[in-house]
Amino acid sequence: MSHTDRTRTDTPDRNGDAAGADADPRYRAGREWLPSGLAVPALLGALLLAYFVVPFAVFLLRMRDVAVGAGLADPAVRDAIGTSLLTAPISTAIATVLGVPLAYVLSRASFRGKRLVEALVLLPLVVPPIVGGVMLLTVVGRYTPIGAAAAAVGLPLTGSRAGVVLAQTFVAAPFLVVTARAGFDGVDPRLEEAARTMGYGRLRTVWLVSLPLARNAIAAGIVLTFVRALGEFGATMMVAYTPRTMPTQIRVSFITRGIDAIVPIALALLAVAVIVVVAVQLLVGTPRRR
Structure with missing residues (x-):
């Protein structure tokens, strides 16, 4: 076997690995923000989450103007x-x-x-x-x-x-x-x-x-x-x-x-x-x- 053949055999196929990663949902889910089809539920959930978080944030900001210790x-x-x-x-x-x-x-x-x-x-x-x-x-x-x-x-x-x-x-x-x-x-x-x-x-x-x-x-x-x-x-x-x-x-x-x-x-x-x-x-x- 020639040196070129050994190199082709031993070196991973980067394109092939990339294609395999794209085909594997585990790799795809790790690189995407959200799995496909969850954008609308995530948006609705984010609105509710914001409704939870905003009052907490405003309340904590108000603490700066209040003498909590007193x-x-x-x-x-x-x-x-x-x-x-x-x-x-x-x-x-x-x-x-x-x-x-x-x-x-x-x-x-x-x-x-x-x-x-x-x-x-x-x-x-x-x-x-x-x-x-x-x-x-x-x-x-x-x-x-x-x-x-x-x-x-x-x-x-x-x-x-x-x-x-x-x-x-x-x-x-x-x-x-x-x-x-x-x-x-x-x-x-x-x-x-x-x-x-x-x-x-x-x-x-x-x-x-x-x-x-x-x-x-x-x-x-x-x-x-x-x-x-x-x-x-x-x-x-x-x-x-x-x-x-x-x-x-x-x-x-x-x-x-x-x-x-x-x-x-x-x-x-x-x-x-x-x-x-x-x-x-x-x-x-x-x-x-x-």
Whole structure:
């Protein structure tokens, strides 16, 4: 074989490689901005994304003209932040302890009245929060049997942190149930059956198989529940206007002193939500593509 032939044989065909790259969708997708046919959906999505981003950007720009430190030093603001940071985790914990088992039952069991239970779980999501607060008052209000009994033992369920927790749990817990159920629905029942054949009981199978496989969905539900509880206003205002939470204090500050007065506490509310989301992502991680 001549030197020329060896050169032709050993040297890759650049034109051929380019043609192969063009024919391979993996190379083509890497070089294009968007796969063909997605321009219109991307444009529509970009409009919604801009609608999300612009208010954030304008809000952050407004911070330059506001004394954030002085606003956060206000005792009323600090009390509101403390109340929210105390009650929202408690509400989220209650929703998790009670909601995850309910989500598993709805995912795995078939029973009479299941559709009704599913509808009841969604009910707080479709009812306006302020109406939800009114509904809670009819059960735990000061002059109801439950509310009067609780007040008699020194644990009032309205106008207290307990009332805040009740309101937050009512409006936020459904997010955990719905999201966790979706996670359990994604777990192959055959994996649970395999664990049962190895001698594991139902609870041990759930703990060792179902919960780890559904952990990302459960974590997402916890984040949604916490953020929703943290930002709850309508039901909280009806059940426990005091002690004030961050959303309630934002409303009061806006009415009394205008929009600049709410920037510090709104920034605190946003910061707490972002920190929680990032922390959960670092602890749980994101699901890997297969």
